[in-house]
Each structure stands twice: as structure tokens, then as C-alpha cells.
Amino acid sequence: MVFKSNIRVLFLTFLFLTSCSTDEEEVIKDTLANMLAGKETVLGNVIACAASNEDPSVVSIFLYPRNGATNIGFYQTESTVVDEADFSSYTKGEGELLDVFNGYLLKYEVSPTEEKWVIVTFEEEGKVHLSNPIRLKQNTKPTEYLPQNVTIDQNGTMPIFSWQDGAFDDSAIYFQVVSDENDNLLSGTYTLDKMFQYYQLDNVVLNITTEAPPPLALNDPYKFSLLAVSEDNWVNLFSEVGFMVE
The missing domain is CATH 2.60.40 (Immunoglobulin-like)
Known part of the structure; x- marks a missing residue:
């Protein structure tokens, strides 16, 4: 009976150790370091x-x-x-x-x-x-939603968008999107300035627009979206404003 009891203990110990080993291997397999091992990385x-x-x-x-x-x-x-x-x-x-x-x-x-x-x-x-x-700073610096911080200067079909920071003044770069009434992105640009003119690239430091955007049509509805981004890639401010070219 003692022999059988010892065998049972050894068997349960083996199952426990095997389970722990499997769990540990899963954790290791799911790390970013492990995923990148042996791969060319940019x-x-x-x-x-x-x-x-x-x-x-x-x-x-x-x-x-x-x-x-x-x-x-x-x-x-x-x-x-x-x-x-x-x-x-x-x-x-x-x-x-x-x-x-x-x-x-x-x-x-x-x-x-x-x-x-x-x-x-x-x-x-x-x-x-x-x-x-x-x-991520959702607890200490939740993103502010302030459409009123954006001003639009109706300059014909090339409106000028300008804005102010909210409570957080550590934004390092600003991402702007102009989209149409169907939510299609027309232009996506980054500036260091708190200003962007559609579609002038003089102060644009990064442009994700892959094709030349169309001219804005008179009296059609459009949307301007702004993300003010800190150096560690957290969005301090999000503003979204509808507008028409007159």
C-alpha cells in the first residue's frame, strides 16, 4: 500500500510540474522578444x-x-x-x-x-x-475631447485650420485628417505647428496621404479631425469639427 501511495504522489507531482512547464512555455512563446527571435526587425x-x-x-x-x-x-x-x-x-x-x-x-x-x-x-x-x-495614460491623463479648440478660416477651397492645446501642454506633434461626408480620408498630415492649410505641405513633417487629395467642393460637408500627440505617443487632445467650404 505504501508503494502504491508513493507512485500516486510521484504521478501527481509529475502532472503538476508538466502543467507548470507548459504554462511557462506559453508565456515565453507569447513575448515580443520571442516573436522577434531570428527575424529581421525594423x-x-x-x-x-x-x-x-x-x-x-x-x-x-x-x-x-x-x-x-x-x-x-x-x-x-x-x-x-x-x-x-x-x-x-x-x-x-x-x-x-x-x-x-x-x-x-x-x-x-x-x-x-x-x-x-x-x-x-x-x-x-x-x-x-x-x-x-x-x-497608456487613461487614468492619469485621459484624452480631452475639445472641438471648440479648433478654429477654421474659410479661405476658399483651401481652408486654414488652427488650434490650441487643452490642459496638457506636452504635445510634441499634431495629426490632422480632412475627410468627406462618407468618412473617406482625403488628407492625413502631421505638423509641429498648431496650424494646417488644405492642401499646403509647407509645414508638414510627415504625410500619410498616398495620392494627391481632391479639391474641396463648394457647399459639400467635410470633417476636420485633430490628434495632439505627446512624445510617448499618447493622445492628449482629440478634436473633431464639421465644416463646409463657402
């Missing part, structure tokens, strides 16, 4: 940022998927108390990709309880491309 080559929604418990992770991008995903840390450059601290996140501007941009919507770091990835031409780390 750092900082995915345009991405994140914003809390008007319901601050929901965070949108935005990205620009270049033509040919595949295997889009994101990885996240447990908290912000990590080295954001240590890829072994990131594990694969789960979420459904949703269209923004009819698929010109994409987003994940997640509900993290903790602030954390996020990196967006995709594959392109046999290489894995990574965004810069995105610092």
Missing part, C-alpha cells in the same frame, strides 16, 4: 498612438497600416514599471481590428485596468516592423 517604423475614449475605461490603439502590411498585432506590458525598451516585458495583446476612415487607419479597442506600455507590430516585405513604445 524599429520605430509603424505609425501608431493611443487615446482614451470619452468613456476613459476604453482605450483606442490607432495605427496606419501601409499597403502590404500583414500579421498586424500589438504587445503590452503588465504595467509602466518596466523598461519599455525590453521586449521580453511585452506579451501579445488580444483585440479585434476596427476600421477608421473606412480602413485607411485601423484601431484596437481595449479596456486595460492598469496603465502600461504598448508596441504595435506588423510584417512587411519579410521584415517585422515595430512602432515606438506607446505609454
